[in-house]
Amino acid sequence: MLSEFLVTEMARGGDADRLPLHRQLYEALRRAVLDGQLSAGDRLPSSRELTQDLGLSRNTVVAALNQLAVEGYLVSRVGSGTFVNDELPRAKARSKAHRAHAPVAQLSRRGTALSTTFCATQLEIQPFTPGPADFSAFPVALWQRLQNKHWRMTYPDMLDYSYSGGHAPLRRAVAQYLRMFRSVPLDIDQVIITSGTQQSLELCAQLLADHGDTVWLEDPAYWGAVKAFMATGLHLHAVPVDEHGMAPRTADEQRAPRLIYTTPSHQYPTGAVMSLTRRQQLLSIAEAHKAWILEDDYDSEFRFSGPPLSSLAGLDHSERVLYMGSFSKVLYPGLKLGYLVVPKRLVDAFKQAHYDLNRPGQMPLQAALAEFIELGHFASALRRARQGYAQRRQSLLEALQPCLGPSAQISGAEQGLHLCLRLPVHVDDTALVQRIAGLGLTVRALSAYCLERTDAKGVVIGYGYAPLVQIARFGPVLARAIAAELA
Amino acid sequence: MLSEFLVTEMARGGDADRLPLHRQLYEALRRAVLDGQLSAGDRLPSSRELTQDLGLSRNTVVAALNQLAVEGYLVSRVGSGTFVNDELPRAKARSKAHRAHAPVAQLSRRGTALSTTFCATQLEIQPFTPGPADFSAFPVALWQRLQNKHWRMTYPDMLDYSYSGGHAPLRRAVAQYLRMFRSVPLDIDQVIITSGTQQSLELCAQLLADHGDTVWLEDPAYWGAVKAFMATGLHLHAVPVDEHGMAPRTADEQRAPRLIYTTPSHQYPTGAVMSLTRRQQLLSIAEAHKAWILEDDYDSEFRFSGPPLSSLAGLDHSERVLYMGSFSKVLYPGLKLGYLVVPKRLVDAFKQAHYDLNRPGQMPLQAALAEFIELGHFASALRRARQGYAQRRQSLLEALQPCLGPSAQISGAEQGLHLCLRLPVHVDDTALVQRIAGLGLTVRALSAYCLERTDAKGVVIGYGYAPLVQIARFGPVLARAIAAELA
Numbered sequence: 005m006l007s008e009f010l011v012t013e014m015a016r017g018g019d020a021d022r023l024p025l026h027r028q029l030y031e032a033l034r035r036a037v038l039d040g041q042l043s044a045g046d047r048l049p050s051s052r053e054l055t056q057d058l059g060l061s062r063n064t065v066v067a068a069l070n071q072l073a074v075e076g077y078l079v080s081r082v083g084s085g086t087f088v089n090d091e092l093p094r095a096k097a098r099s100k101a102h103r104a105h106a107p108v109a110q111l112s113r114r115g116t117a118l119s120t121t122f123c124a125t126q127l128e129i130q131p132f133t134p135g136p137a138d139f140s141a142f143p144v145a146l147w148q149r150l151q152n153k154h155w156r157m158t159y160p161d162m163l164d165y166s167y168s169g170g171h172a173p174l175r176r177a178v179a180q181y182l183r184m185f186r187s188v189p190l191d192i193d194q195v196i197i198t199s200g201t202q203q204s205l206e207l208c209a210q211l212l213a214d215h216g217d218t219v220w221l222e223d224p225a226y227w228g229a230v231k232a233f234m235a236t237g238l239h240l241h242a243v244p245v246d247e248h249g250m251a252p253r254t255a256d257e258q259r260a261p262r263l264i265y266t267t268p269s270h271q272y273p274t275g276a277v278m279s280l281t282r283r284q285q286l287l288s289i290a291e292a293h294k295a296w297i298l299e300d301d302y303d304s305e306f307r308f309s310g311p312p313l314s315s316l317a318g319l320d321h322s323e324r325v326l327y328m329g330s331f332s333k334v335l336y337p338g339l340k341l342g343y344l345v346v347p348k349r350l351v352d353a354f355k356q357a358h359y360d361l362n363r364p365g366q367m368p369l370q371a372a373l374a375e376f377i378e379l380g381h382f383a384s385a386l387r388r389a390r391q392g393y394a395q396r397r398q399s400l401l402e403a404l405q406p407c408l409g410p411s412a413q414i415s416g417a418e419q420g421l422h423l424c425l426r427l428p429v430h431v432d433d434t435a436l437v438q439r440i441a442g443l444g445l446t447v448r449a450l451s452a453y454c455l456e457r458t459d460a461k462g463v464v465i466g467y468g469y470a471p472l473v474q475i476a477r478f479g480p481v482l483a484r485a486i487a488a489e490l491a
Numbered sequence: 492m493l494s495e496f497l498v499t500e501m502a503r504g505g506d507a508d509r510l511p512l513h514r515q516l517y518e519a520l521r522r523a524v525l526d527g528q529l530s531a532g533d534r535l536p537s538s539r540e541l542t543q544d545l546g547l548s549r550n551t552v553v554a555a556l557n558q559l560a561v562e563g564y565l566v567s568r569v570g571s572g573t574f575v576n577d578e579l580p581r582a583k584a585r586s587k588a589h590r591a592h593a594p595v596a597q598l599s600r601r602g603t604a605l606s607t608t609f610c611a612t613q614l615e616i617q618p619f620t621p622g623p624a625d626f627s628a629f630p631v632a633l634w635q636r637l638q639n640k641h642w643r644m645t646y647p648d649m650l651d652y653s654y655s656g657g658h659a660p661l662r663r664a665v666a667q668y669l670r671m672f673r674s675v676p677l678d679i680d681q682v683i684i685t686s687g688t689q690q691s692l693e694l695c696a697q698l699l700a701d702h703g704d705t706v707w708l709e710d711p712a713y714w715g716a717v718k719a720f721m722a723t724g725l726h727l728h729a730v731p732v733d734e735h736g737m738a739p740r741t742a743d744e745q746r747a748p749r750l751i752y753t754t755p756s757h758q759y760p761t762g763a764v765m766s767l768t769r770r771q772q773l774l775s776i777a778e779a780h781k782a783w784i785l786e787d788d789y790d791s792e793f794r795f796s797g798p799p800l801s802s803l804a805g806l807d808h809s810e811r812v813l814y815m816g817s818f819s820k821v822l823y824p825g826l827k828l829g830y831l832v833v834p835k836r837l838v839d840a841f842k843q844a845h846y847d848l849n850r851p852g853q854m855p856l857q858a859a860l861a862e863f864i865e866l867g868h869f870a871s872a873l874r875r876a877r878q879g880y881a882q883r884r885q886s887l888l889e890a891l892q893p894c895l896g897p898s899a900q901i902s903g904a905e906q907g908l909h910l911c912l913r914l915p916v917h918v919d920d921t922a923l924v925q926r927i928a929g930l931g932l933t934v935r936a937l938s939a940y941c942l943e944r945t946d947a948k949g950v951v952i953g954y955g956y957a958p959l960v961q962i963a964r965f966g967p968v969l970a971r972a973i974a975a976e977l978a
Contacts (some may be wrong), residue, residue: 112697115699148643155635162825163629280562313561313562337651
């Protein structure tokens with residue numbers, strides 16, 4: 005029974021060519037515990053039995069069991085074997101129904117909204133999941149060396165909070181990078197190191213808008229930003245996106261914005277690149293309404309055709325743009341370091357509030373990152389990543405070719421780590437995505453990102469995470485599923 | 492004309508030693524367009540003319556023009572040359588005057604409040620500054636070894652965000668510590684690793700309270716908490732603190748709380764330890780109003796007389812207490828790891844929202860910390876620190892002896908890293924603190940922590956940061972200054 009479950013789990017992982025066997029077994033066993041296939045207190049077959057049943061090497065089995073023991077899933081009792089830790093909470097049937105029927109725990113209204121709408125789920129990361137980048141090639145050994153160097157020369161201040169917007173060498177490195185590659189004119193002083201875009205957004209919303217003030221968001225929108233604005237009590241006003249990016253209508257101006265949140269380099273999720281005219285228009289609107297533009301320049305690093313468009317911040321003469329980015333796509337997500345560039349007149353207030361609200365720290369990590377950038381490792385990681393992603397993108401584009409036509413067109417493939425296949429408005433893209441999930445592939449429905457509009461249908465397809473070989477292998481599968489829908 | 496403008500712009504770029512020439516030219520041309528030096532529809536000199544006028548290579552000029560064309564600043568018309576895109580909105584005159592007269596920063600009301608009231612200042616850290624702990628003895632080499640170990644065995648998951656409330660071994664270690672030392676009954680599942688108390692507080696306020704809801708705060712209060720509640724739009728209701736901790740009056744209940752924030756182990760800043768009766772009272776009030784208690788158990792580690800009182804969370808039978816703490820006092824502040832324990836019924840919502848709002852990470856650091864605790868290093872660091880602080884406290888108490896009397900009494904010296912010298916209500920404690928600052932010593936005025944009350948005067952004196960020798964040397968100086976005030 006158990007070994008069958010494990011074999012099935014390991015087989016359908018779909019990650020067969022990436023994860024080492026002991027990791028696959030680890031995942032399968034963990035799933036067995038979490039799904040209730042194994043219950044708290046259950047005795048496991050011995051490693052010898054598992055070795056035989058699964059046809060794996062003893063080392064593989066032992067490595068997986070050890071890891072699970074370290075993490076507390078399993079406990080060993082001398083002389084009697086290995087058991088599922090009976091301190092584990094009783095496994096819950098993982099069903100959608102569970103969530104739906106969970107007692108509403110007396111959350112506040114915003115708490116309920118925050119924990120039930122636009123929720124990221126820990127999807128099985130499968131080929132074509134939009135969002136994640138591939139950080140498996142991150143130079144861990146080099147990173148460790150740099151960290152060690154800075155820990156060795158650590159003086160007590162480095163262990164303290166960071167008072168002045170972040171470690172100065174890192175702020176300098178960020179300023180140089182942004183001046184050079186994003187035409188953002190700035191002084192080092194204007195750079196604030198944050199724990200990433202979520203914190204940057206929250207800080208902007210807290211300092212620049214009051215409860216009930218209006219934020220213009222792109223429709224369809226990036227969930228993370230939606231959440232940050234919900235949490236800070238703003239009124240969300242949806243502005244549709246077309247092929248030139250955010251497209252404000254005359255009527256929108258009746259709902260005067262206090263903040264305008266935009267992703268001009270590669271609109272999330274449609275992938276539209278904002279035209280220069282549109283950029284100028286947004287800047288004029290911001291000036292007319294004394295509003296602030298929050299420019300989230302995520303994905304600007306990965307441009308595949310043509311030179312990068314310069315940022316909104318680079319066009320801004322009225323100091324109305326706050327520019328933000330993070331290192332998570334080029335380095336790794338868990339790093340939790342990003343940057344926010346604020347106009348000079350806001351610097352003092354932002355640094356003060358950032359310190360008081362967030363007590364930023366992680367200075368040795370910031371120092372290692374500064375040196376990583378200064379020594380050119382960031383640039384080479386970026387170059388390598390760009391090449392790798394370009395191949396994956398090419399492979400995906402080729403695979404999708406057969407299902408393209410007047411009613412199925414690609415948008416947003418010039419840049420970033422995902423593209424969007426736009427479909428006719430009558431298509432039920434949610435159902436399509438579920439059918440595709442049945443094939444072991446993860447894409448997202450464009451409509452799932454929509455705030456108000458009902459005319460945006462399609463599938464958002466990521467090529468950042470899965471290796472080229474998987475894209476080449478599963479791309480045609482995906483294309484056939486989509487073509488079948490359109491037939 | 493144009494070429495002079497361009498040469499001047501390129502020369503004053505200040506980036507001469509960094510930006511390649513074509514980028515300098517690109518920037519100068521872009522500026523010419525944006526500043527109105529070139530107007531929409533204007534024809535540009537040919538690339539040959541520009542090459543000659545500027546003394547640049549043809550390739551340089553062509554690269555710059557191409558980039559500007561791609562970005563939409565310029566358009567080429569076959570046979571007639573290159574023009575400034577006439578779809579661009581008319582450039583506005585950028586005058587310095589405009590910048591200079593920019594109104595003061597236009598923060599929102601909450602932004603103004605957040606950046607101007609109850610602000611922590613980066614004080615010269617001098618003897619007796621309340622707040623900071625002494626992390627100069629933190630075992631950096633050991634810490635580095637543990638980090639290296641976990642970086643060496645890092646698998647890609649460890650570089651990703653943390654989806655399930657934090658690294659399981661760390662959550663287990665925290666759960667064991669809290670069960671053992673703080674009598675908090677809990678499952679591992681209930682522990683959420685946050686970036687510290689500020690994030691824990693913010694998450695609680697966002698999920699459990701709506702804008703305008705009331706939070707009861709101790710008066711005088713901890714600034715960090717005040718800020719977190721201001722940022723999340725709550726109505727602050729001040730409840731006075733007496734020698735038994737937070738002391739709700741009948742009238743307070745007319746302002747029904749949604750949240751009650753308290754520091755029962757060692758009230759910040761008075762140092763009062765909450766009595767058991769008061770704890771029971773708070774729990775009853777919370778139950779009656781369906782309110783949530785946020786128990787900030789900072790400083791609970793450092794108790795110098797008597798066994799620790801068990802936590803409010805340990806007394807709570809209605810699952811109304813959320814318990815929080817951090818590692819910054821025992822390890823080091825910049826670590827940015829803390830924990831929040833939530834009632835079972837809130838676990839799913841908190842984990843979901845924590846992930847969506849904060850995208851937590853730093854898993855290798857979490858793994859190192861888990862092992863630091865498991866191997867007993869946390870316990871020994873704590874033991875060492877407690878001994879060291881006990882000596883400093885003793886030295887400070889002895890030094891203050893001469894200025895004690897009916898009108899100057901010490902509160903809060905049983906626990907924590909600071910004590911409070913209460914003074915008569917007519918004393919101007921702010922002026923006293925300034926006179927003490929003139930001696931090169933930093934203490935804080937008790938009145939500076941007050942929300943509403945005007946009867947709490949005194950000086951808050953820290954013994955966490957300065958080494959024993961400094962306390963022994965400067966303690967008498969401090970005592971004389973205070974005695975002079977009272978004379």
